[in-house]
Amino acid sequence: MTQIDYQFTEEFARKMDAEDPINSFRDRFLFPEVNGGKAIYFCGNSLGLQPKSVKSYLEKELNNWANLGVDGHFHGEDAWYHARQKSKPALAQIMGAHTHEVVAMNNLSSNLHFLMVSFYRPTSERFKIIVDGGAFPSDMYMLETQVKFHGLNPDEAIVELIPRDGEHILRTEDIISEIIKHGDSLAMVNMAGLQYYTGQLFDIREITAAAHSVGAYAGFDLAHAAGNAVLKLHDWEVDFATWCSYKYMNSGPGNISGVFVHERFADRPDLPRFAGWWGHDEGQRFLMEKGFVPMHGADGWQVSNTNILALAAHQASLDIFMEAGMSNLRAKSEKLTGYLAYLIEQISGKSGILEIITPKKPDERGCQLSLHIHRGGKAVFDDWYSHGVVGDWRNPNVIRLAPTPLYNSFLDVFRFAQILEQSLKKFA
Known part of the structure; x- marks a missing residue:
């Protein structure tokens, strides 16, 4: 992967999204809401979001069942x-x-x-x-x-x-x-x-x-x-x-x-x-x-x-x-998770509050980053969730975040970083 000069700015995040060839696939998924706002959903490692097309795919088979009955086993599309x-x-x-x-x-x-x-x-x-x-x-x-x-x-x-x-x-x-x-x-x-x-x-x-x-x-x-x-x-x-x-x-x-x-x-x-x-x-x-x-x-x-x-x-x-292609998805994933890792390290610095325990090399990880929380415990996770971040808590002290290339954006990562920056001040 070509080295990217990541930046902690909204302008950079929007530029990366504008240049992303598969950014439009995000619009094909349904996002849950948290506290009345659209979630920053980083939990695809546990449950992926629902494609909007699922309903029509299911309705097609329900119609086949309704109209064909047992004949649907051998007849119809x-x-x-x-x-x-x-x-x-x-x-x-x-x-x-x-x-x-x-x-x-x-x-x-x-x-x-x-x-x-x-x-x-x-x-x-x-x-x-x-x-x-x-x-x-x-x-x-x-x-x-x-x-x-x-x-x-x-x-x-x-x-x-x-x-x-x-x-x-x-x-x-x-x-x-x-x-x-x-x-x-x-x-x-x-x-x-x-x-x-x-x-x-x-x-x-x-x-x-x-x-x-x-x-x-x-x-x-x-x-x-x-x-x-x-x-x-x-x-x-x-x-x-x-x-x-x-x-x-x-x-x-x-x-x-x-x-x-x-x-x-x-x-x-x-x-x-x-x-x-x-x-x-x-x-x-x-x-x-x-x-x-x-x-x-x-x-x-x-x-x-x-x-x-x-x-x-x-x-x-x-x-x-x-349609998206695994090569495109993987290329974006490396950039997206790389951006998340960069921002976490920039913001947390030497605070001692959290540590990324997932390998640093892109070829030794997927899109998930696991964060070892050294201070604050689950209260850190709960604080992020109150601001709309859906991640995954694993006992005793790990938060898993997975920016998924099909539906997550660089702007999602940037907005999480803003929440992280404010959150760490509470647990410093």
């Missing part, structure tokens, strides 16, 4: 039987994958469980799982119960990676070192792509290569990376991954997840899996016969027929992504 196909091109672009390597299905935690059935096959010698310490609780519960399902002790099987003393983020060399250290006993590396608490974007390519070098699988929870970071899952030879669609992909609270399974497993009926009829050979599905024959690629991991209304809301956002 976008017949439901093949509805998953429409999202594949966008998902492939966002994930850096082939269309047959991705499919929208289920929810994130259930997908992690389903994928673990296939890729976590512990033996007495090779049974350990490496995970980033402090991983999102759902991931930890999933791993704990999967390990117990196989009759193993989580304290022995799960290896949590912790940053060095006095540091907030994991060094790539330390992750690789632990993979090599546990090599002969390692069954899987199952990490976040982007750590939800610190905002650190891990080197997925290097971690995957290291796992493969010792004979282990590499899988990733991309909840905070999908639609945020540049991903090349196929080229990086990641074995499997899953994500949610309601954060940076703006598809609605708790909405549909998706999975990636590398094409080398596309035709592996021998891989164990918990099957359902929607993963069965599409050409034979309605013969209603015994004997599961998995579909080619990621589709073979489907279980139940897809939630059509969930897919419709998802598609509304995916169509916007296709």
